[in-house]
Amino acid sequence: MSAISMFQEYSQKENHATNNTLLILSLLAKHSPIRFEQVLKSILLIDLDDDKTLKVGLSFAQQVKEQASIPDAYIQQLPFNLYIETKLGEQSEEQVQRHLQSIAAKSEFSLHSWLLSLTIAPMSQDKIIYYKTIASEKSVCFAATTFADILNAMKDVCRDHDDYLNEIIGEYESCMRVQGLLGERWRWLVVFPCGTSLEANQKFGIYSEPTERNQKWKSSKFLGLYTNKKVHYIGVISTVVQAKVINNVLLDIKVEYGQIEKTHEERILNFVRTANYYEFTNSTRFYLMDEKSPINFIKSSKGGSQQHRYIDLCEYGIKKDADLKQVVAVLEGKEYL
Numbered sequence: 001m002s003a004i005s006m007f008q009e010y011s012q013k014e015n016h017a018t019n020n021t022l023l024i025l026s027l028l029a030k031h032s033p034i035r036f037e038q039v040l041k042s043i044l045l046i047d048l049d050d051d052k053t054l055k056v057g058l059s060f061a062q063q064v065k066e067q068a069s070i071p072d073a074y075i076q077q078l079p080f081n082l083y084i085e086t087k088l089g090e091q092s093e094e095q096v097q098r099h100l101q102s103i104a105a106k107s108e109f110s111l112h113s114w115l116l117s118l119t120i121a122p123m124s125q126d127k128i129i130y131y132k133t134i135a136s137e138k139s140v141c142f143a144a145t146t147f148a149d150i151l152n153a154m155k156d157v158c159r160d161h162d163d164y165l166n167e168i169i170g171e172y173e174s175c176m177r178v179q180g181l182l183g184e185r186w187r188w189l190v191v192f193p194c195g196t197s198l199e200a201n202q203k204f205g206i207y208s209e210p211t212e213r214n215q216k217w218k219s220s221k222f223l224g225l226y227t228n229k230k231v232h233y234i235g236v237i238s239t240v241v242q243a244k245v246i247n248n249v250l251l252d253i254k255v256e257y258g259q260i261e262k263t264h265e266e267r268i269l270n271f272v273r274t275a276n277y278y279e280f281t282n283s284t285r286f287y288l289m290d291e292k293s294p295i296n297f298i299k300s301s302k303g304g305s306q307q308h309r310y311i312d313l314c315e316y317g318i319k320k321d322a323d324l325k326q327v328v329a330v331l332e333g334k335e336y337l
Helices: 013-031 033-044 093-105 125-137 147-157 163-178 195-204 262-274 324-331
Strands: 059-062 073-076 081-087 113-119 141-146 188-193 206-210 222-227 230-246 249-257 284-299 309-312
Touching (some): 013 033, 013 163, 113 125, 195 230, 249 262, 284 324
Antiparallel strands (some): 059 073, 230 284
């Protein structure tokens, strides 16, 4: 058996992703077994009140009537086994079949055992039903989840005051996002806190950040401008460039995404002149939105946002081909944590 490690030596991306996911789950389990149980039930689609199917931790009881006696007390640990098969592409049916066979061979555990498929893209409902049928014939349970589902489940159990959990979940998210494990761009809205720059951001359809920060456009199609507990504008990221501005001249232009037009250069210069309380003489990343729309998308949790964050649009029922107008129509007046 190979233990999980903070200092892993895996060369395969699949094993790397699995280790990181197990690592954060193990940290969550040590920090709060109750929240770890909530995360497992979420990704396995088990009702939170169902302690017979899955229960993490010890149970204490007294004066419980058994078949032939009433013991004064007992301490119980319900068994369960969760096997995970990670695939960065399509799940292998042949491999799933072999895993189910191996799990069923451990007959003493099979009634409390799960095989969890972990992938980037969601598995089709037809496939899930198919694998569940095969698994049930072997007295094994089957479930399918994604890296994004696990991330969202952990965010759901985390509270604003949980500084430790928030920090490690944020690091996990950044790692998964850089590796492209959180799914396609269309499903993510990146929300940036703007403060005093909001007027300039929305007027010119631009958000800026230092180039040493992660490239948010790689994992997000939509961009939100936030201040005072709500997102005020949403736009589609159309062009992303690196550049610096010295003496009102745009220098060292490098296109990261899309195509830069003369009108884009003029918008950047006008934005820099308006937001002159920022320093743009060092290399800066400019996100340009050719389409944007006002919105009232409310942060319901306590406190403001000091850093960018990602919103999973799939949680609001938004589909892959949705355009900006459709996204705004769905999110208008809605809340996020």
